Amino acid sequence: MAQVAFLGLGVMGYPMAGHLAAAGHQVTVYNRTAEKARKWAGQHGGTSAATPREAVAGAEFVMACVGNDDDLRAICLGDDGALGAMDKGAIFVDHTTVSAAVTREMATVAADRGLGYVDAPVSGGQAGAENGQLSVMCGGAQADFDRAAPILDAYAKICRLMGEVGSGQxxxxxxxxxxxxxxxxxxxxxxxxxxxxxxxxxxxxxxxxxxxxxxxxxxxxxxxxxxxxxxxxxxxxxxxxxxxxxxxxxxxxxxxxxxxxxxxxxxxxxxxxxxxxxxxxxxxxxxx
Missing domain, CATH: 1.10.1040.10 (N-(1-d-carboxylethyl)-l-norvaline Dehydrogenase; domain 2)
Structure with a gap:
């Protein structure tokens, strides 16, 4: 079992994080609306954090599922961003559907800080997220994917490495x-x-x-x-x-x-x- 942070609790992220907790992982969640993160923690037995930086402290894996390119940058960068606070060797897994350009941008920042990065957008909709039956399409290094894949199994029907960073997008x-x-x-x-x-x-x-x-x-x-x-x-x-x-x-x-x-x-x-x-x-x- 792993220590995991999940950033973004929308209609997809909320149940996805729940599957991670149900699988036995120690999950800390962050959401822009803090009340939703507290609700999730009360429902699933995990913990909530006030900022992405606090959420990722000590995490081996950090999952994100936010809205768009700007949202991804907001949770990754800056004083409260995730990438600056993650432990060296940890892996950032982005489930957001974003441009391949921002994916490569964030992956470069991660690499400079000794972090792994996997872009892993999903398909299957809200029902797929709730039922743990998502198709997960990944881009990144084979070693990073091999480490992350067993964690992603908590909500994946199929999970495949499609190529280098950006290939998932x-x-x-x-x-x-x-x-x-x-x-x-x-x-x-x-x-x-x-x-x-x-x-x-x-x-x-x-x-x-x-x-x-x-x-x-x-x-x-x-x-x-x-x-x-x-x-x-x-x-x-x-x-x-x-x-x-x-x-x-x-x-x-x-x-x-x-x-x-x-x-x-x-x-x-x-x-x-x-x-x-x-x-x-x-x-x-x-x-x-």
């Missing part, structure tokens, strides 16, 4: 690109079925057994058809991720025309007041 971008086009296609299919007077359940029952079947179809078609979007990954966060994807594509000369179009569709959903709706709300544009 690139893999997560591939994930979001694939999801964007898929959800748009599913939205159009369901909306077309509804407007054609078809029984959506019967349609899905048949087409889900063929090449059109997907996780999104199996798990989201009922709520999409009902116009219920109060679960899962929020549109605001998806737009943040797609912005990262599009910027990275420009850097490497990759064309993402469908992703760019779907990003604009999500912008329309935000304009409808759906920034906090889950990503399946793309169908709302087609059925309003």
């Amino acid at each position: 690139i893999t997560k971008m591939c994930n979001q690109i694939a999801i964007a086009g898929l959800v748009q296609g599913l939205s159009e299919s369901l909306a077309f079925a509804q407007k054609s007077g078809m029984d959506v359940e019967k349609v899905v029952e048949v087409i889900s057994q063929g090449a059109a079947g997907s996780w999104q179809m199996a798990n989201r078609h009922k709520t999409m058809a009902a116009g219920e979007f109060e679960h899962g990954f929020a549109v605001d966060w998806m737009r943040k991720d797609l912005g990262i994807c599009l910027a990275a594509a420009d850097e490497v000369g990759a064309a993402l025309p469908v992703t760019a179009l779907v990003d604009q569709f999500y912008k329309e959903v935000q304009g409808m007041g759906g920034g906090r709706w889950d990503t399946s709300s793309l169908i709302a544009r087609l059925t309003r």
